[in-house]
Amino acid sequence: MSTPSRGSLLVLCAVATVGRAQPPAPRVTELPSAASALLQAVHAVNAQVVWASGHKGTVVRSRDGGRSWERLETPAGDSLEFRDIHAVHADTAWILSAGSGPKSRIYRTTNGGATWRLQFLNADTAAFYDCFSFGSSTTGVAYGDASPQRTNILRTEDAGRTWKLLAPTAVPAPLPGEGAFAASGLCVVHGDANTVYIATGSPGARIFRSRDGGRRWTTENTPFARGISAGLSGLSFADAQRGIAVAGDMSRLRTDSAQSVVGITTDSGRTWS
The missing domain is CATH 2.40.128 (Lipocalin)
Incomplete structure (x- = not known):
């Protein structure tokens, strides 16, 4: 199901502990993301490795906790909107593109985005895939x-x-x-x-x-x-x-x-x- 959208930014929300007697205080920091298109999904594997994805075939990755980002080449150029992403470490991740019929796809990389393998291509023209999750x-x-x-x-x-x-x-x-x-x-x-x-x-x-x-x-x-x-x-x-x-x-x-x-x-x- 498509949604209205505008703007693009990445936000890092960290928790800073100020003394043992006080509850954690959230700290929010805006980060440059190396992306010019709207980002719609982010997955932090750990404190250092973070993946994000969005419109115009955009996938970006950070390996230093968001201080720097690299734009990764993706399949189908800028024709797909990657509305979800899930990663297990810096090299292996899945991306899901949303859209009617064959625009809904799932790809996987095992080499940090150097290449992607198509794993699912929606053949139902009435279906529109939105998101996914991995338990392992x-x-x-x-x-x-x-x-x-x-x-x-x-x-x-x-x-x-x-x-x-x-x-x-x-x-x-x-x-x-x-x-x-x-x-x-x-x-x-x-x-x-x-x-x-x-x-x-x-x-x-x-x-x-x-x-x-x-x-x-x-x-x-x-x-x-x-x-x-x-x-x-x-x-x-x-x-x-x-x-x-x-x-x-x-x-x-x-x-x-x-x-x-x-x-x-x-x-x-x-x-x-």
Whole structure:
């Protein structure tokens, strides 16, 4: 599901501890990124290795904690929008391009971006893949907007060499027009190696949850903002139980006054505060 976008920057958020008696204080630093196009996804492998991706075929990487960045050559020139990225170290990473039909693709590099191997090419012209997540270096899950009468969830067990579309009986039945916002790469996240969450945008702002590495799924309704262009836009889980979610109306980013846009859960998404 495409979203409005403007501007491009990278932000490093570090935690500085000021004495033992005080809570950690966040520190935010803007960084030059070597990118001229909009960046939409970032993945920090550790404190030093960070990958980011975005429009016009952009992928950048830092190996010194964001102090310097290098622009990496990617497949298909500048024709793809890489809305999500996942890396396991400085050499191995996956990128997901979002778009209708064959514009939705997954590539993998094992040599720091020198070459990329195409691992998935969407053949369903009605499908639009939004984001993915890996629970290990071999197992991963990708989610796409519903095509007519089916929820599209891909799964791999071989580091992406093959991606299998789950059967309709293994996934939730979709709401009409249901999909996710391909905005930050956070519509699919892992709580641990086996617990996976999917955040849907419009129309229902639902959570999909799997406890077996993405093989089977259940759903939870949420109290977040929802509508034609509103819903959940990102998740993050510290473990299988504790997570945070954000939501909003993507058509009114500067004027949205909805209150139900940030929440936390301690019970795997069953209830939210």
